Amino acid sequence: xxxxxxxxxxxxxxxxxxxxxxxxxxxxxxxxxxxxxxxxxxxxxxxxxxxxxxxxxxxxxxxxxxxxxxxxxxxxxxxxxxxxxxxxxxxxxxxxxxxxxxxxxxxxxxxxxxxxxxxxxxxxxxxxxxxxxxxxxxxxxxxxxxxxxxxxxxxxxxxxxxxxxxxxxxxxxxxxxxxxxxxxxxxxxxxxxxxxxxxxxxxxxxxxxxxxxxxxxxxxxxxxxxxxxxxxxxxxxxxxxxxxxxxxxxxxxxxxxxxxxxxxxxxxxxxxxxxxxxxxxxxxxxxxxxxxxxxxxxxxxxxxxxxxxxxxxxxxxxxxxxxxxxxxxxxxxxxxxxxxxxxxxxxxxxxxxxxxxxxxxxxxxxxxxxxxxxxxxxxxxxxxxxxxxxxxxxxxxxxxxxxxxxxxxxxxxxxxxxxxxxxxxxxxxxxxxxxxxxxxxxxxxxxxxxxxxxxxxxxxxxxxxxxxxxxxxxxxxxxxxxxxxxxxxxxxxxxxxxxxxxxxxxxxxxxxxxxxxxxxxxxxxxxxxxxxxxxxxxxxxxxxxxxxxxxxxxxxxxxxxxxxxxxxxxxxxxxxxxxxxxxxxxxxxxxxxxxxxxxxxxxxxxxxxxxxxxxxxxxxxxxxx
Numbered sequence: 001x002x003x004x005x006x007x008x009x010x011x012x013x014x015x016x017x018x019x020x021x022x023x024x025x026x027x028x029x030x031x032x033x034x035x036x037x038x039x040x041x042x043x044x045x046x047x048x049x050x051x052x053x054x055x056x057x058x059x060x061x062x063x064x065x066x067x068x069x070x071x072x073x074x075x076x077x078x079x080x081x082x083x084x085x086x087x088x089x090x091x092x093x094x095x096x097x098x099x100x101x102x103x104x105x106x107x108x109x110x111x112x113x114x115x116x117x118x119x120x121x122x123x124x125x126x127x128x129x130x131x132x133x134x135x136x137x138x139x140x141x142x143x144x145x146x147x148x149x150x151x152x153x154x155x156x157x158x159x160x161x162x163x164x165x166x167x168x169x170x171x172x173x174x175x176x177x178x179x180x181x182x183x184x185x186x187x188x189x190x191x192x193x194x195x196x197x198x199x200x201x202x203x204x205x206x207x208x209x210x211x212x213x214x215x216x217x218x219x220x221x222x223x224x225x226x227x228x229x230x231x232x233x234x235x236x237x238x239x240x241x242x243x244x245x246x247x248x249x250x251x252x253x254x255x256x257x258x259x260x261x262x263x264x265x266x267x268x269x270x271x272x273x274x275x276x277x278x279x280x281x282x283x284x285x286x287x288x289x290x291x292x293x294x295x296x297x298x299x300x301x302x303x304x305x306x307x308x309x310x311x312x313x314x315x316x317x318x319x320x321x322x323x324x325x326x327x328x329x330x331x332x333x334x335x336x337x338x339x340x341x342x343x344x345x346x347x348x349x350x351x352x353x354x355x356x357x358x359x360x361x362x363x364x365x366x367x368x369x370x371x372x373x374x375x376x377x378x379x380x381x382x383x384x385x386x387x388x389x390x391x392x393x394x395x396x397x398x399x400x401x402x403x404x405x406x407x408x409x410x411x412x413x414x415x416x417x418x419x420x421x422x423x424x425x426x427x428x429x430x431x432x433x434x435x436x437x438x439x440x441x442x443x444x445x446x447x448x449x450x451x452x453x454x455x456x457x458x459x460x461x462x463x464x465x466x467x468x469x470x471x472x473x474x475x476x477x478x479x480x481x482x483x484x485x486x487x488x489x490x491x492x493x494x495x496x497x498x499x500x501x502x503x504x505x506x507x508x509x510x511x512x513x514x515x516x517x518x519x520x521x522x523x524x525x526x527x528x529x530x531x532x533x534x535x536x537x538x539x540x541x542x543x544x545x546x547x548x549x550x551x552x553x554x555x556x557x558x559x560x561x562x563x564x565x566x567x568x569x570x571x572x573x574x575x576x577x578x579x580x581x582x583x584x585x586x587x588x589x590x591x592x593x594x595x596x597x598x599x600x601x602x603x604x605x606x607x608x609x610x611x612x613x614x615x616x617x618x619x620x621x622x623x624x625x
Contacts, residue, residue, distance in 0.1 A: 206223055227319075229244075292308045292316065293318070375457050388468075392468065426451070501566040
């Protein structure tokens with residue numbers, strides 16, 4: 001290896017310098033993590049070479065056709081550890097982009113995520129793409145030499161740094177492709193210069209790596225050197241699965257659950273799918289998929305963008321390994337493949353079965369899953385008709401009988417608790433479960449002991465207004481839509497009282513409707529209120545107004561209806577004093593109060609406040625005379 005040019009010196013960005021200092025001085029509680037990270041990077045480089053060879057056939061004729069391999073060696077006299085791979089390698093610009101700037105987008109997030117818990121902070125290293133710099137945990141100087149596959153030997157690059165603010169770049173002659181990293185250990189790290197010690201670290205952290213990791217020429221691999229998903233389940237421990245998950249995802253937490261299955265028959269494939277224990281920060285960005293990797297006969301091909309798992313399962317991570325697809329498969333080929341259709345259907349069924357098992361056998365774990373991913377899973381109700389019934393059984397809601405705001409009520413739970421004579425499943429849409437719980441629309445339902453589901457997520461409006469209209473023959477009915485309907489739970493006396501109220505308040509209703517022309521589409525008496533004077537509802541033929549809120553932004557239905565409570569003292573007083581000149585102001589105050597109670601916006605907040613203050617002042621004056 002010959003140096004071709006003088007080294008050029010560059011300065012690290014400020015955040016990179018902070019990370020280097022952390023590596024060297026702070027994140028030291030689990031220093032052996034450095035070897036895991038560097039071996040993992042080497043494995044990724046080999047995978048990437050395999051993938052690029054299918055996209056660029058000319059790389060297959062590279063001068064180095066030996067089997068993929070990662071080599072770990074040490075030199076006691078020199079005090080160095082070397083990690084080398086024959087993967088894709090890097091060009092000069094890639095070294096600057098990928099090494100000199102330390103995972104550009106992840107650096108700041110990594111620094112913000114640090115907690116002061118050293119062991120946890122060390123685990124964050126891989127997650128935020130700063131794994132290469134974990135070498136500075138044990139090294140006072142790091143030298144990286146690399147050449148990208150397809151480039152001439154003269155395009156080799158050497159990068160070196162002592163991690164103190166600067167790094168050097170120089171061109172070198174490098175015959176072989178790939179990357180070699182030499183760690184010049186700092187004083188006090190001699191215990192790592194030991195074959196047994198290094199072997200134990202590799203077997204502890206990197207046993208699942210599918211490329212062979214060797215420590216001596218012509219030696220068998222230190223690790224299993226086989227794809228973990230291809231090994232029999234009987235040979236694998238939970239720790240094996242968890243270790244591979246961390247390698248695959250760079251997550252520092254263990255997965256919540258996983259499913260591992262080998263399918264044989266018309267199509268042969270293996271699935272290893274994980275459910276994370278927490279949602280990623282970009283969960284609600286559907287196009288930001290980082291989930292399932294497609295392998296063909298253990299060779300990584302591409303990341304799934306929706307062909308292997310549907311969008312509502314985008315949080316699932318893992319591997320699908322097919323024995324039937326061609327190695328040069330493209331996304332276009334996947335879209336028309338019967339094998340892929342079969343894999344997708346099987347994968348969805350197995351994942352939903354896993355959720356069902358969690359719900360039935362480990363309810364606390366399922367509650368944790370639902371809190372993280374329930375909102376996304378609900379999308380499957382409309383997106384995946386063939387599995388709608390299975391997804392429906394997995395749904396969880398907050399209700400008026402929930403002890404907390406956690407969603408803990410299934411539809412089957414609700415039906416089992418329905419009162420005798422109740423023929424509908426009642427729900428209320430609101431900006432949040434807390435807002436729903438305080439809604440006046442629930443008053444009569446609470447008085448009758450009727451359970452109501454409280455739906456507080458944006459996706460809920462599309463679920464109940466679209467595909468999920470009934471369950472076990474019971475229609476889903478909004479308590480804020482159309483006239484109140486209690487079915488057989490309304491007795492004859494209540495019906496007579498409602499009819500009488502409609503007659504007694506007919507004149508007041510006409511006046512209120514006239515005063516609210518352009519605001520309220522109709523005004524009517526209601527039996528759904530027990531303590532509030534009024535509420536806003538939507539007409540029975542209209543889409544539930546939380547869905548309309550998303551379209552219009554105001555929070556109100558297109559044709560809002562004001563319902564008044566004939567049993568409320570304020571409404572009774574207005575009915576007795578219909579010639580009161582303040583009646584128009586009262587009409588607008590009642591309407592605006594009802595709007596606010598729904599969580600919607602009133603058109604003129606200042607005018608509302610002025611009217612309310614004037615009415616309160618006049619009432620005070622009346623009381624003093």
